[in-house]
Amino acid sequence: MSIVDERPTAEADEPEEPTNRPEPSYRLREWLSRPYVRHILILFVILTLAVIPAAWLVLHFMNLSGAPASAVMYEIERTMFVFTLASAPVMAITAAILLYSLLGWGRVRGEEPPMQESPAIRSNPIAIVGWISATSLLAAFLVIWGLVELANITALSNGTTSANEQPNTAKPLDINVTGQQWVWTFEYPDQQSITSDVLVVPIDVPLYFNVTSKDVIHNFWVVELGVKIDANPGAITNTGVTPNKLGNFNIRCAELCGLHHAYMETQIKVVTQDQFDAWVREMGGKKFV
């Protein structure tokens, strides 16, 4: 944009639409025969293949401490896995063009602006339409996947379906979870309201959490079971899960709740039904039916 610009306007530059252009298939083949197109496509394939193992790597890190210990967590990990695979081509095409621009189309060094100019490509309808449709389709896929999975894990959390998607008939175990600065308290209302600071639960029984807080906002996070919900003062929030793996897992607070937020953690012990009943008796409660 110079102060006085004597170049012809862009409109005048546009050539008239030729009537005898080569056929599209020939033009595509000609485009594909260009060296930079080939190089970028090769790079794209290599990078896509390089990113795909990341999907397993993600699961590896998530599973280090024993996850998935519930169907909900399994669904979460599956979503991570699918999203990583779906994003691999987007990542690869962007990175391929980035790398090729950096290394392939040539570089100029020096203090003065280069005299040699690059091709004046102002637009390319095929590229624009292609990019927008590809990203929109991908986004549509992610949205639909997300909505379906959200409905799935909501049903699993509420205990209305079991892991094999059958209507769940097992009687859920109610647990009142109370956060306060900086401990968790678990109360079993159906077991004569015994309370504990460690969450002991039987395997394969749907758990139903009524979560609240005595002071500030906490976040009840059962890490390996994929349960997370805020504990709000003055309100009860609900969520649920069915543990399907024996063992000890972590419960952490995932919302900054004051000075000793970092130490507000405890454990969930998933045990067999017999062990659970024994524990309830030991705590002075009645057998769970």
Next chain:
Amino acid sequence: MSTDVILTTDIHEQMGVPQPRQRGKAGGFLRHTNVLTGSALGIILSVVTYAIGSKLVPWGTQNEDYSQVGLNALVGATYVAWVIGFMIGIGAFAGPVRWMMGHDITHDDSEYLAGKGQGKWKYWKYTTDHKVVGLQYLVMALVLLGFGGFFAMLIRTELGVTWSEVFDPNFYNSIVGTHGIVMIIAMIIVIAGPLGNFIMPLMIGARDMAFPRLNALSFWLLFAAVPPLLSNLLLGGIRDGWTVYQPLGTQAPIGMIGYQICIITFAFSTGIAGVNLITTIVTMRARGMTWNRVPIFVIGILAAAIMGLVWFPMFQYSQVLAFSDKVVGSSFFIPQEGGSVWLYENLFWLLGHPEVYVILVPAMAGLLELMVVFLRKPLFSYKVAVAGIAGIVGLSSVVWVHHMYLTGWAPSAGYPFMLSTELISIPFGFLVLVMLGTMWRGKVWSRLPMMTVYAVLWCNIIGGITGVYLSDVPVDQYMHGSMFVVAHFHFMLMGVGLFGAIGTITYWFPKMTGKMLNERIGSIGFWVAFFGFQVTFGSMFIAGLQGQPRRVLQFDNAFEISNWISTIGAYTIGVGMLIFLYAIITSWRIGTIAPANPWGSKTLEWQTETPVPLDNFPVLPVVTSDPYGYGVPDPYDAIERKMTDENVKVGA
């Protein structure tokens, strides 16, 4: 003689329009005010307020709640007195007072206010020239980034030393919160402040901003807002993260009052700056600069100003209500007394999310603006870029609930807000397309600003993809509140926002300072920081995947290794940033003199001389095309045209 050189004053003279009478020396009261008088009056007024207030506060009452409220009110009044005193002392109210006295401002007064003939001293005064305000913003942004970076180093020190507590929990939580909010403020102003004020009016061929005195007001309000924020560390700290969720915030020590006064004041500053930027862009473009000839960076600034203007009041209002909870004992956010914690979260995130795009959009637009120069190519599809920015502005207003998926507030809201959040990746993808299309087949002139484009694009890939994970409610059920989120938003805010700011500021550095940046040292600093950045936050992703919550000072042994790596990376960033800062400071002081147009750019700001004269342009420019007329005809087009002429048919 062209019509452009007839000045308004000439026309007035010819037509006999009466001019305001000059009373005394030009500038009047403002001749005596500067940052020192402002600070002095601010301190005096706040000390007086504290002294009088402490006599009035009923310390002797038996009710503990009441005495806490009294103390909060006293500290609040003291901070407000500082802000008002500072603004009086620097002369912010001289204009309105002059009007009330019936004195109009004269031409000489205006020139004095714009800093004519005051040398370096004008940077310490209530100066209206947009170039002065731009540089003031630049230095302020660098200072804030320095503070924020220093706090980040402290945080990483604590997290790297896994075997003991370096800081006590109160101090650690306070620096986490202060790092967050200082960096957010710095990132909001780092492009829209220096470049929006200094470069944007030049880019559209204007002589100044639309409201020069509001421009000065917006900067000095920001200046007044910073001491209350930083002083929180001396008054018990803000130990609640930068979000300061309620009711945790009501438990905080009196340092919290500093945070609230800072946000309330800063929101006025951004609102005023937003109005100014929008009005300037809409009304003061050069003749011939129709909307499809506006440089894309100006569109980016416009978008940021609109989002800031519309959404910042939400944040401000949330802090006004929280302040009221602290100082008069109301209960907007105290559930035990009928308040709602979810109301605070909604008000907060109504700005909290658009603010991310206030940071990202100018950075991306600025990079688009500069990459055409280094590739010697036109911008690929200006219209797609504008559509992307417009899409982001539109959708950014309906995504805030994705920060609240797991709060228990309206679980069904997860469905629509997951939809809107994933949709916003499409317009953001437009900007990536424009970047890639502009790179396509371009020969790169490898200078530092262009190299930052590659760095930012890389961070965009990582940050964008991890953002898509987090927009998904099921994934969020694992990731929310974990280190994964921290790594993601640092990739966006630092990887795209800050590195983008480094790119744009190095690009416009010669025009702003009149000196060339020492690119050798600058590049070393930048790449060291970039490398450290990948290490720090790459490793933090792994800690997040393993399940480390954010904002903790101690954690399971399982997270030790990734935290050690993160800390080493963070120190590397620190070293890189110090090297880069050294390059900026030395180049600014003793760098080589920059020519008017060192990059051979076609936008208007490079067509005027360096240093830019007070009136910007000797003759106001007339624009006849968009600024992207680089490049030569595509050789492949010639081949195709030849084939067309010969009517090649293959396989026929």
